[in-house]
Amino acid sequence: MSAQNLPPEGFQMLPGYFDRPNQEALVETLRAALHDAPLFLPVMPRTGKPFSVRMSNCGPLGWVSDIKGYRYQPTHPATGKPWPPIPQALLELWKDVAPDAPSPEACLINYYEPGTKMGLHQDKDEATFDAPVVSVSLGDTATFRIGGTSRGGKTSSMRLASGDVVVLGGDARLAYHGIDRILTGTSTLLKNGGRINLTLRRVTKP
Ligand code: MD3
Ligand code: FE
Numbered sequence: 001m002s003a004q005n006l007p008p009e010g011f012q013m014l015p016g017y018f019d020r021p022n023q024e025a026l027v028e029t030l031r032a033a034l035h036d037a038p039l040f041l042p043v044m045p046r047t048g049k050p051f052s053v054r055m056s057n058c059g060p061l062g063w064v065s066d067i068k069g070y071r072y073q074p075t076h077p078a079t080g081k082p083w084p085p086i087p088q089a090l091l092e093l094w095k096d097v098a099p100d101a102p103s104p105e106a107c108l109i110n111y112y113e114p115g116t117k118m119g120l121h122q123d124k125d126e127a128t129f130d131a132p133v134v135s136v137s138l139g140d141t142a143t144f145r146i147g148g149t150s151r152g153g154k155t156s157s158m159r160l161a162s163g164d165v166v167v168l169g170g171d172a173r174l175a176y177h178g179i180d181r182i183l184t185g186t187s188t189l190l191k192n193g194g195r196i197n198l199t200l201r202r203v204t205k206p
Pocket of ligand 1: 166175
């Protein structure tokens with residue numbers, strides 16, 4: 001047994017921020033976006049080892065990872081087209097939870113099939129860390145882990161359920177975090193099961 005640590009300062013959890021009808025509307029909007037900008041399977045820089053999570057993006061910039069590195073770019077790596085716009089409901093969420101931050105430029109869409117995970121990492125490919133990262137969970141519940149700003153420190157673990165929003169500002173903005181497990185069958189939102197996570201980010205200095 002190890003003691004559960006407190007999450008870092010600047011971590012804010014808003015359970016059930018989106019109710020079921022709003023989650024369904026968001027999923028419909030995302031389906032249309034994913035038709036234009038299909039999920040792709042990122043690979044690790046240098047090694048080319050595939051992620052287990054598939055990804056796409058909305059917004060003027062999208063996060064990609066390939067053999068050459070991690071970066072933000074204005075177009076989809078396979079279609080070469082601009083990413084679809086960030087859904088209005090997500091722009092309204094940002095205004096609500098980060099009223100003083102400049103507008104988000106990227107909305108990364110992560111799709112977790114049952115059995116997939118995301119290792120502990122920091123989000124530091126952005127040119128500014130002043131704005132928070134805002135996350136929305138849809139579909140199956142995930143067990144999520146968050147530590148401090150250095151690798152190997154204590155972590156705390158919690159569940160992220162469909163409709164939950166997490167705001168990562170302050171010290172939490174550069175905290176190590178990851179997804180340990182998807183709890184298959186915990187939600188009926190997505191017809192094929194699994195989990196979608198959306199992260200809204202400011203990428204460039206305002
Ligand atoms: C950001 N996504 O896309 S979101 C990612 O559920 C990512 O798909 C996870 O990590 C997911 O980069 C977690 C919530 C989250 C939690 C802690 C963070 C985002 C964070 C700490 C710092 C920055
Ligand atoms: Fe992350």
